[in-house]
Amino acid sequence: MGPATQLLEAPEESRQDHHHHRSQWVPRFGASERLLHWWIVTMFGAALLTGLAMGDEAESGPLLRLHVGAVVMIGVGALVALLVGNRRAIVRSAWELLVFDRNDVAWVTGLVRHPLHRRAEPRWGKFNTGQKVLAWSLIGSLAALIWTGVQSRSSGGDAAGPHSAAVVIAVVLLCAHIFMAVVNPSTRPALPGMVFGRVRRTWAERHHGAWLAEVDQVDVDHVDQSHAPVASPPTSSGASGASRYPVARRSR
Numbered sequence: 594m595g596p597a598t599q600l601l602e603a604p605e606e607s608r609q610d611h612h613h614h615r616s617q618w619v620p621r622f623g624a625s626e627r628l629l630h631w632w633i634v635t636m637f638g639a640a641l642l643t644g645l646a647m648g649d650e651a652e653s654g655p656l657l658r659l660h661v662g663a664v665v666m667i668g669v670g671a672l673v674a675l676l677v678g679n680r681r682a683i684v685r686s687a688w689e690l691l692v693f694d695r696n697d698v699a700w701v702t703g704l705v706r707h708p709l710h711r712r713a714e715p716r717w718g719k720f721n722t723g724q725k726v727l728a729w730s731l732i733g734s735l736a737a738l739i740w741t742g743v744q745s746r747s748s749g750g751d752a753a754g755p756h757s758a759a760v761v762i763a764v765v766l767l768c769a770h771i772f773m774a775v776v777n778p779s780t781r782p783a784l785p786g787m788v789f790g791r792v793r794r795t796w797a798e799r800h801h802g803a804w805l806a807e808v809d810q811v812d813v814d815h816v817d818q819s820h821a822p823v824a825s826p827p828t829s830s831g832a833s834g835a836s837r838y839p840v841a842r843r844s845r
């Protein structure tokens with residue numbers, strides 16, 4: 594986004610902030626989730642490079658060991674992240690990424706019934722249907738890579754065809770993912786979320802509205818809780834605390 598667009602966006606944001614006193618950034622991924630993502634990216638890249646360096650020959654001993662080692666390290670990284678990282682955050686994000694809800698079903702049904710009809714986007718949760726489908730496809734292609742890779746290794750590289758096919762599928766899926774993350778103008782504002790942990794509120798509102806509402810709700814609950822045993826009258830707390838958030842409490 595160029596500076597000109599940022600300038601253009603500013604008035605809208607300051608109008609919102611005037612009411613809510615909220616930051617224009619919203620936290621999206623914690624350190625554990627981000628470290629795990631980039632660890633997987635690195636190890637996947639290492640597997641891809643060592644694989645390409647081997648070519649269809651499985652004889653190259655050290656390269657093959659590195660190749661398999663990189664894939665094993667994906668699993669090790671996930672385990673370490675779950676054991677010493679923020680397990681709750683990782684499990685929660687994984688759950689939101691892998692479980693299809695009513696929104697997804699309604700969206701897919703609409704698409705199947707009227708494929709050419711442009712419809713309003715639902716207020717998505719943390720991830721939209723496309724991201725969930727891509728996540729499941731990536732899991733499937735990773736399973737296929739491991740399955741065909743193990744077979745190719747036990748046959749000494751004679752069963753390389755299926756492994757190459759799995760590589761092509763995984764790379765195509767990842768090209769789509771990387772295109773969305775760094776090129777596509779409407780989705781690339783998600784990138785700061787995976788790098789720095791936060792995204793712009795205006796973008797979150799447009800693309801993950803239900804998720805944003807949930808984040809804000811947790812914020813309100815948190816402030817409410819930290820001010821739970823109110824000993825002094827609310828006037829003394831001034832601009833701090835729950836009064837900063839004139840949002841009605843909703844039950845979840």
Ligand code: HEM
Pocket residue numbers: 637640641643644645646647648649650651657660661664738739740741742743744745746750752753754756757758760763
């Ligand atoms: C992220 C997972 C993986 C990726 C991206 C990957 C990628 C590749 C690539 C690009 C090649 C070069 C030749 C070809 O295209 O087939 C290759 C070859 C090979 N890979 Fe993998 N691989 C993965 C997992 C595995 C695993 C888990 C094993 C075995 C346990 C394995 C065993 C082999 C073997 C034996 C070869 C050489 C013979 C062949 O091409 O099949 N790979 N891999």
Ligand code: HEM
Pocket residue numbers: 621630633634637690719720724725727728731767770771774775783784785786787
């Ligand atoms: C240079 C390469 C990559 C970039 C720039 C990138 C960027 C991103 C970004 C920005 C998100 C957050 C999306 C959001 O906030 O909704 C994300 C999510 C994710 N990434 Fe990547 N990624 C890369 C490579 C990979 C690789 C290699 C894998 C797996 C093998 C992967 C798996 C995922 C998954 C499963 C998610 C969860 C949500 C989603 O699919 O959007 N990414 N990535």
